[in-house]
Amino acid sequence: MTDKSSETPSTEDTPATATGPVAGRAAPQPVPHLARAGAGTPTLLLHGWGASSDLFAATMRGLGDGFDLIAPDFPGFGKTAAPPAPWGVGEYVDWTLALMDWLGVERANLVGHSFGGRVAIKLAALHPERVARIVLTDAAGIRPQRDWRYHVRVRSFKMMRTLAQWRYTPQPLREWAGAQVARQGSPDYKAASGTVRGSFVRVVNEDLREYLGLIRSEAFRCKSITMGLLDFSRTRTSDHVTINLSDVIQSAVRLLSHQKRDADIQFKVDVAPDLLPVSGDPGQLQQAVIALATNALDAMGESGMLTIVGRNDDEKVVVEVSDTGVGISPENLPKIFEPFFTTKEIGRGTGLGLAVCYGILTEHGGTLDVQSTLGTGTTFTITLSAVKLSEEQTG
Secondary structure (H helix, E strand, O other): OOEOOOOOOEEEOOOOOOEOOOOOOEOOOOOOOEEEEOOEEEEEEEOOOOOOHHHHHHHHHHOOOEEEEEEEOOOOOOOOOOOOOOOOHHHHHHHHHHHHHHHOOOOEEEEEEOHHHHHHHHHHHHOHHHEEEEEEEOOOOOOOOOOHHHHHHHHHHHHHHHHHHOOOOOHHHHHHHHHHHHHOOOHHHHHOOHHHHHHHHHHHOOOOHHHHHHHHHHHHHHHHHHHHHHOOOOOOOOOOEEEOHHHHHHHHHHHHHHHOOOOEEEEEEEEOOOOOOEEEOHHHHHHHHHHHHHHHHHHHOOEEEEEEEEEEEOOEEEEEEEEOOOOOOOOOHHHOOOOOOOOOOOOOOOOOHHHHHHHHHHHOOOEEEEEEEOOOEEEEEEEEEEOOOOHHHHO
């Protein structure tokens, strides 16, 4: 293993004014203390609550060449200062992303233990483009179902804490209440103090079950995209079933809204309650809707309105994806469905999204049209034939 120290992983103590390997990039705050060893694929080792990068010392010594192992101390643990205010999992995710930027790591494997698993789950769900692989060991994140006993214990704890802190509480009662408070809480809660204790409360009360679902759906979507790319070189048979596009639209919006949680993007979905079913491949049609919506989000940047409308038009089903972005110039409009055509900066687009989308809808016997006005926005219109239901199905 290539190590930055002689026998043990190197430990980098960084002052507040330090910049990372990428010149000019300031260190995340609080400034990270980390251990780093090896060379190869960037791999972040994220420790559990109450631990530090020392947890992975043996792993870093024993893992073979081929990995650039990075084990940071999370804020409030090891030698990294505590956060300035109580943090939730989201803030630890943002700090980890800032660490990756500071180190010049565009994409990495994530290995998360316990609390580190929480951070890895949310990071992978919201920023899949930054994660190559994810490995979870004893990962936390799914909040157990809590019955009435739990809520009684919480209310009792808060009442005892109030009695212990109230200045008018008689001294014997205050001492008794203080002793009751001291007995409550997990070892991790008792060991924490200040903003770290506040962070613990926020972290353990966040349920990441939904984000696990996003990771799963994103993995299947990536598989669908890969299969879609193969359509440029060979014909692939789709598995058509009768589906309701309302479900496809809602699933796509749920995923995209999480990815754009920090932007001032409003999502408006208006789907007719009696939307007719269509025949198609659910994965491919969701891929098409996501491709159009993603293109719309890119056109709007950090603010705007994304509108998705689903309606019936005689024996057709129409889905409109509209944005309030910059619009498409008249000279580029005829080229947008061509493979590898893109107006995005290098590294931001492959030019395949709209081409794949057009191919999917063509194979489904549908059409894809576009109307755009510079400075106002763009509307893509999907049109598919509705499935004719039998009298038994409609009756």
